[in-house]
Amino acid sequence: ADRAEEAAKQNKDVILVRVETNPSDFHGMAASNGILTMKGGLTSHAAIVARQIGKACVVGSERGEVMIDEENRELRGNGIIVKEGDLITIDGIDGSIYALELPTRPAGLTIEMAKILQWADEFAKLRVIANADKPDQFRTAIEFGAQGIGLTRTEHMFFDNLDIVQEMILARTETERQAAVDKLEPLQQADFEGLFEAAEGKPITIRLIDPPLHEFLSNEVELLTEIYESRLKGKTKDNLKEQYEMLEQVRLMKEQNPMLGLRGCRLGITMPIVTEMQSKAIFRAAAKVKKLGKEV
Secondary structure (H helix, E strand, C coil), X not given: CHHHHHHHHCCCCCEEEECCCCHHHXXXXXXXXXXXXXXXXXXXXXXXXXXXXXXXXXXXXHHHCCEEECCCCEEEECCEEEECCCCCEECCCCCCEECCCCCCCCCCCCHHHHHHHHHHHHHCXXXXXXXXXXXXXXXXXXXXXXXXXXXXXXXHHHHHHHHHHHHHHCCCCHHHHHHHHHHHHHHHHHHHHHHHHHHCCCCEEEECCCCXXXXXXXXHHHHHHHHHHHHHCCCCCHHHHHHHHHHHHHHHHCCCCHHHCCXXXXXXXXXXXXXXXXXXXXXXXXXXXXXXXXXX
């Protein structure tokens, strides 16, 4: 994900290729033109996030015997080996993967689908609302007929400022944690202002931070690998202080079942400073947009 983001910053077209994605890959997914994973299905992390941020996505390539070797950075299938940096094209509609560059276009409504939706709107008794975390996502949803936001996952906003979030999590004192939270608040407020402006009075349901905090830190296996490789190259424990501190926190936060662990409202109770910051950001953003004469 880091390499994908870096390549995108160099104005390169990027397809993020992973065995499977997780929340810490979000920055790379957002920066990429498309996403390809070896594992997963319609409800996998990659599929859900790709739909939400409007990216072409193919998941579960192993079912078509297309395998991904992350260690060697290779994609293998049908006797063809594609290496990192080679050109490929993915079709998010039928799941095809091409080992060459083909002309592409953004997803859009077909004439037939637009007509069906028009007919449906004439008789609909229920509203169709979308998941969106960013103004551009909401605008895209509106173009496809959405009448509001049913869920804004504020943790996805955090992934845009992962360094500050990690600073908050790894803080040793409340003073250090407050300093990190103070950096996050104006960024959160700006995100909410953008959503309220894009909504133009349409309803928005905002969920405060939900996932366990370890999801914002590096993976334990990846950290251990980085530490061992660095030690083999002669680095001492003192040279790797940051990595060891993060490893300690990852292990402290490790849970048997994170889905039922320290997350959501339970996280808000044990670390109220985050809930307070997000609440203030929401209300201040709403007030600012309202002062501009726009409905919130």
